[in-house]
Amino acid sequence: MLLEQSLIIAAMQRHSSTFWWLAECWVSVFNKLIRRYKYLEKGFEDEVKKLLLFLKGFSESERNKLAMLTGILLANGTLNASILNSLYNENLVKEGVSAAFAVKLFKSWINEKDINAVAASLRKVNMDNRLMELFPANKQSLEHFTKYFTDAGLKELSEYVRNQQSIGARKELQKELQEQMSRGDPFKDIILYVKEEMKKNNISEQTVIGIIWSSVMSTVEWNKKEELVAEQAIKHLKQYSPLLAAFTTQGQSELTLLLKIQEYCYDNIHFMKAFQKIVVLFYKAEVLSEEPILKWYKDAHLAKGKSVFLEQMKKFVEWLKNAEEESESETEEGD
Known part of the structure; x- marks a missing residue:
């Protein structure tokens, strides 16, 4: 797979002012090669995964260019979003390389498509709830993620993750509610738990009453x-x-x-x-x-x-x- 690797490295050497146009050209080349030689598809993805694991070996400028190119390749379907697993490498995360790379990558990806298309691709590979892992454990909070990506100009990604967190919190709340009801826990304990979850996850009372209604109606087998x-x-x-x-x-x-x-x-x-x-x-x-x-x-x-x-x-x-x-x-x- 030296050909694909050489093409990527060559693309990264271009001047940043003309890189976007060049990246589109390289993407066109990759697509033509892969369409003609289908066996290259899997090998190409494997090579990109390896490249991402060794991001520290590139300069910041080279990483930025690789991120932009990767975003375009993800947008047009040449690459599968599963390649992003490489960014969860412990050392890359710890040194902030993963998060910085992700900023450029998602900007490029969203520029080519939109946040809905990006979200759909992430969901297909069960990565829609893992973006927080781009940061070390002590920084894996919604507040930190939102500020980091919003400050970087990716407000739509921040809002997407916030929505995902909210959906996850609501699902967890409903699951726990049903378990508490099944156990016959006292209402005062259930109420206290729900109010704490509302405060912690910023869930409105209107949302909660819908969850409680659904939970109450699902705890019995109806005639x-x-x-x-x-x-x-x-x-x-x-x-x-x-x-x-x-x-x-x-x-x-x-x-x-x-x-x-x-x-x-x-x-x-x-x-x-x-x-x-x-x-x-x-x-x-x-x-x-x-x-x-x-x-x-x-x-x-x-x-x-x-x-x-x-x-x-x-x-x-x-x-x-x-x-x-x-x-x-x-x-x-x-x-």
Whole structure:
């Protein structure tokens, strides 16, 4: 594989002002060679992996050029993102070579494609959650990663990693929640755990109430008979009302829960007739309040099954409106 290695080294010798154009030319050469001689594809990737392992042997200027070229090769599919495994070499990471190289590489890659294409390539090789490992263990924090790459002009990469971290944290939260519920842990312990995770991972209450709802509904095997599932649901949800109430302290969180209930009842046909009963239960248990329910009914509901659910809620909403008017009248009389 000396030919490919020689071509890469030769490309790195060009002056930086013309390197981008030259890099595109070299990429075209590589592509033509590999298309013509398919057996070169695997060998070429192996040689690039070896080159990346010995980045310390190149000058900073040469590393930058190699990073730019590698980014272009990744963008057009000549190289597989698995080559980035070489950047996790302990010595390269420790001396900051990996992170600096990654900056130039991702700039080049994103310049050719976009962050969505880059993310898709990383996911294919299970590397979308490993970018933090470009830094030593004592610097593997979201704050450090975000600052480093944002300062380097890669805000979109920083935001992508932040989103990945958030998704991972939410998945872990749901998994732990389900385990705690299965064990029958006290609600006060569960609430404390969730609030700590919210603070640590900057997860909003609206997001959390959706996670709790999903977890609560997944802890039981539901009856397949429509006439029995409503009773089963009310009994089950009544038990978990204190937990849900702890995370509906904001109107938007209540509305989020209403939408989750609507979506669940629509997606699970046996629950279609249970929607109103669940909402009334949560109203009585002070999980939901008047204003979000009225807002949901007026214009914040989903399209899914809306005619069925609005009809179910009609009498209860009328009762809420009348109760609200009576309350206002009593207040005015008191004044």
